[in-house]
Amino acid sequence: MRCCMSRFQEEVMALPLPGIEAVLSSDELQVANEDAVYDFVLKWARVQYPRLEERREVLGTRLGRLIRFPNMSSRKLKKVLACNDFDHDLATKLVMDALFFKAETPHRQRALMAEESANRRFAERAYKYRPVKVVEFDSPHTQCIVFLDLKREECAALFPTGRVYSQAFHLGGQGFFLSAHCNMDQQSSFHCFGLFLGMQEKGSVSFAVDYEFAARSKPTAWEFVSKYKGNYTFTGGKAVGYRNLFQMPWTSFMAEDSHYFVNGVLHLRAELTIKPQALC
CATH class of the missing domain: 2.60.210.10 (Apoptosis, Tumor Necrosis Factor Receptor Associated Protein 2; Chain A)
Structure with a gap:
């Protein structure tokens, strides 16, 4: 599934939860970087789930696992820790896992990606910026x-x-x-x-x-x-x-x-x- 998030942002914003999950599951998602994916998910969740409790539930159980935190910038990961939309314990785990992955050698990173081939959290998308x-x-x-x-x-x-x-x-x-x-x-x-x-x-x-x-x-x-x-x-x-x-x-x-x-x-x-x- 090839989708340019910036070009079709209005259409994507109108998608229901299963549609958003399908978009975020794609390696072919054309986007500047994973930081932009994170920002979009927060924007969509805040519109669709204005109540904090419901939003945290959706982010924690459905959408958070589809954001590829290891590919996000360190500056953005710091903001995740301060974000009230995610449960604090979950945010801490997601960020720590991402930082540990970044600290690994390229050889070990490739091994981790192979071990979790079914889980795409380490995989890169069609990023505009490497x-x-x-x-x-x-x-x-x-x-x-x-x-x-x-x-x-x-x-x-x-x-x-x-x-x-x-x-x-x-x-x-x-x-x-x-x-x-x-x-x-x-x-x-x-x-x-x-x-x-x-x-x-x-x-x-x-x-x-x-x-x-x-x-x-x-x-x-x-x-x-x-x-x-x-x-x-x-x-x-x-x-x-x-x-x-x-x-x-x-x-x-x-x-x-x-x-x-x-x-x-x-x-x-x-x-x-x-x-x-x-x-x-």
Whole structure:
């Protein structure tokens, strides 16, 4: 069942409970991210079940299990804990399970998904923005480490001029995102894989960020190898990155013997740091 939630939101809002359950059960649901699914479910439940007791019952026994909390952002998961629409104990369990899943290694995550293939809570939908795993630090500097995984078929689909965006993540109160591109190298002689870091908000706010891109590669497989680092003063809507992250043509990057696909997955990491003197 393929459904674009944003395009047909009015129609979906009018669906009865069994219809909503069918929509939320689909892996083909086209939506920006799982945060948007959560927001929609709350909106629908508040309209259809204005009494808190009834709403909690429906969310707790029918709809909550269909929201894929492990794919939600950490910022949104914090809001789940404060949401009165869910029973507090249930909300705590859902969030803790999601955070434990996020903390697992990719290998263990795939194993959990295989173990619970009938339960789709770990499965990804047709998200517009790719989920990321984010680790945040406040000391000694404001820093975050962002992990973005792309399947081989997702990378192949980028050729010749495509791009894919990550979900937003936050550093120093500002929203950022990663974008992976298939583009031409600096001399426009061949296609290659590029990775970029962008800032969401537009406006007068600007600050300098140290950033480093890394990727896992064979034969070590589980170790990230630095590929590019730099410093950039961001303003709203700007992006920075490297057009040829792996310094090779697209055909070599996508080859069957490519060092950068581990079990069919490209593992990328971005480290962002704001130092005190860099704040503007």
